Amino acid sequence: MANFVTGLVCVLCRTQFSTRVGYTCPRCGITGILDVQYDYPAMAKALTRKKLAARADPTHWRYRELLPIDDRAQLPSLAVGWTPTMAADRLARHIGVRELLIKDDGRNPTGSLKDRASSVGVVKAAEKRRKIIACASTGNAASSLAGMAASMGLRSAIFVPMRAPEPKVTQLLIFGATVLRVGGSYEQAYELCQQSCERWGWYNRNCAINPYLVEGKKTVGLEIAEQLEWKPPDWIAMSVGDGCTIAGAWKAFRELKTIGLIARTPRMLGVQALGAAPVTAAFRTHRPMEPIEPKTIADSIAVGVPRNWKKAVMAIEESGGTMINVADDEILDAMNYTGRLTGVFAEPAAATAVAGLKRAVAEGLVPRTCRALAVVTGSGLKDVRAARRAVGNPFEVPPDGSGLEEILARQELIPTAKSAAHS
Numbered sequence: 352m353a354n355f356v357t358g359l360v361c362v363l364c365r366t367q368f369s370t371r372v373g374y375t376c377p378r379c380g381i382t383g384i385l386d387v388q389y390d391y392p393a394m395a396k397a398l399t400r401k402k403l404a405a406r407a408d409p410t411h412w413r414y415r416e417l418l419p420i421d422d423r424a425q426l427p428s429l430a431v432g433w434t435p436t437m438a439a440d441r442l443a444r445h446i447g448v449r450e451l452l453i454k455d456d457g458r459n460p461t462g463s464l465k466d467r468a469s470s471v472g473v474v475k476a477a478e479k480r481r482k483i484i485a486c487a488s489t490g491n492a493a494s495s496l497a498g499m500a501a502s503m504g505l506r507s508a509i510f511v512p513m514r515a516p517e518p519k520v521t522q523l524l525i526f527g528a529t530v531l532r533v534g535g536s537y538e539q540a541y542e543l544c545q546q547s548c549e550r551w552g553w554y555n556r557n558c559a560i561n562p563y564l565v566e567g568k569k570t571v572g573l574e575i576a577e578q579l580e581w582k583p584p585d586w587i588a589m590s591v592g593d594g595c596t597i598a599g600a601w602k603a604f605r606e607l608k609t610i611g612l613i614a615r616t617p618r619m620l621g622v623q624a625l626g627a628a629p630v631t632a633a634f635r636t637h638r639p640m641e642p643i644e645p646k647t648i649a650d651s652i653a654v655g656v657p658r659n660w661k662k663a664v665m666a667i668e669e670s671g672g673t674m675i676n677v678a679d680d681e682i683l684d685a686m687n688y689t690g691r692l693t694g695v696f697a698e699p700a701a702a703t704a705v706a707g708l709k710r711a712v713a714e715g716l717v718p719r720t721c722r723a724l725a726v727v728t729g730s731g732l733k734d735v736r737a738a739r740r741a742v743g744n745p746f747e748v749p750p751d752g753s754g755l756e757e758i759l760a761r762q763e764l765i766p767t768a769k770s771a772a773h774s
């Protein structure tokens with residue numbers, strides 16, 4: 352058995368296709384996103400909790416039966432996935448929920464959850480004997496693809512918009528990618544990448560349209576389930592840009608239930624930045640997504656034309672979850688208190704999930720009595736400038752230490768003159 356894939360189905364017209372079709376539905380065109388289908392009865396026989404427990408592999412390839420890859424496929428050497436899921440009690444108190452967990456996906460090799468998708472992308476490219484793989488990205492998908500390509504010995508061509516943060520662009524160059532900075536928006540970079548892939552036959556890593564990449568994103572959900580001993584939390588908060596990540600995570604829970612590894616699925620809380628929230632609008636109005644001009648500090652989710660909005664909306668509805676928007680101030684604030692209360696450094700798009708959970712609890716959308724989990728999708732070290740806006744500057748102290756005591760007292764690191772007099 353090479354893998355359990357049975358075919359592809361269009362999310363719009365529901366027509367089934369063989370895996371030989373291209374990236375999108377031959378009938379619906381570019382909006383007809385395809386979804387990978389599997390032989391679940393066979394998968395259920397092949398994969399049990401016990402079998403998984405016996406696997407030592409601390410990467411997301413431990414779930415290969417649930418992925419569209421052959422068992423003899425060449426895999427990148429970089430260790431993707433199996434990121435920690437940890438208790439965040441002080442953050443739980445701050446947010447006002449009974450129990451809160453954090454899944455720290457900033458711990459992936461290139462620093463974001465995108466590694467889960469890119470790693471499957473390079474495996475598929477190698478399988479198709481393609482030597483060049485391309486993508487358009489606001490940053491993380493690109494640095495991730497470049498890293499995975501370097502790990503597999505493939506070339507990468509990356510189209511980034513003008514406002515991609517410098518650290519992410521630097522990461523691309525370090526991984527040897529050919530970086531094409533498009534003097535325009537993400538949408539324009541995306542179009543140029545599509546055209547180039549068609550023209551020169553490169554493998555297209557654009558997550559929204561390449562159905563196999565979302566499969567890689569599933570593994571975040573698979574890990575949450577296994578790490579919590581097959582008892583997923585009540586709510587999972589994730590930020591939403593194109594929509595692939597939350598759709599992928601939800602697919603994991605649906606599949607785990609189908610093959611009998613979990614009994615109950617979580618509700619998904621999709622969070623968008625107020626200035627880039629076309630998916631939330633579609634979710635609330637039950638109408639097709641309308642493109643917007645994105646404006647938010649959370650660059651990784653600043654998507655004006657989300658290609659996978661339909662998959663995301665369907666996933667959130669099916670889970671019994673909901674969507675919420677948060678302002679940039681709330682995102683910066685969440686970077687600050689998440690770091691302070693957990694030791695996890697989240698980039699703006701990742702802190703968005705935490706900010707959304709806080710707001711959803713305050714508004715009564717997520718009950719205070721629940722067990723919640725927020726996925727930190729990317730490391731804050733990728734965009735230190737945004738982080739400095741959240742936390743300000745260090746104290747300046749001359750070498751002779753003058754003024755040091757006043758600062759320490761104000762920071763409550765040493766007793767103040769007043770409290771010392773009392774004791």
Ligand SMILES: *Cc1c(COP(=O)(O)O)cnc(C)c1O
Pocket residue numbers: 463464465491492558590591592593594595596597651652698700701728729730
């Ligand atoms: C890409 C990304 C997201 C959102 O994923 P989509 O699939 O675009 O919805 C969230 N956080 C980070 C850090 C990302 O890089």
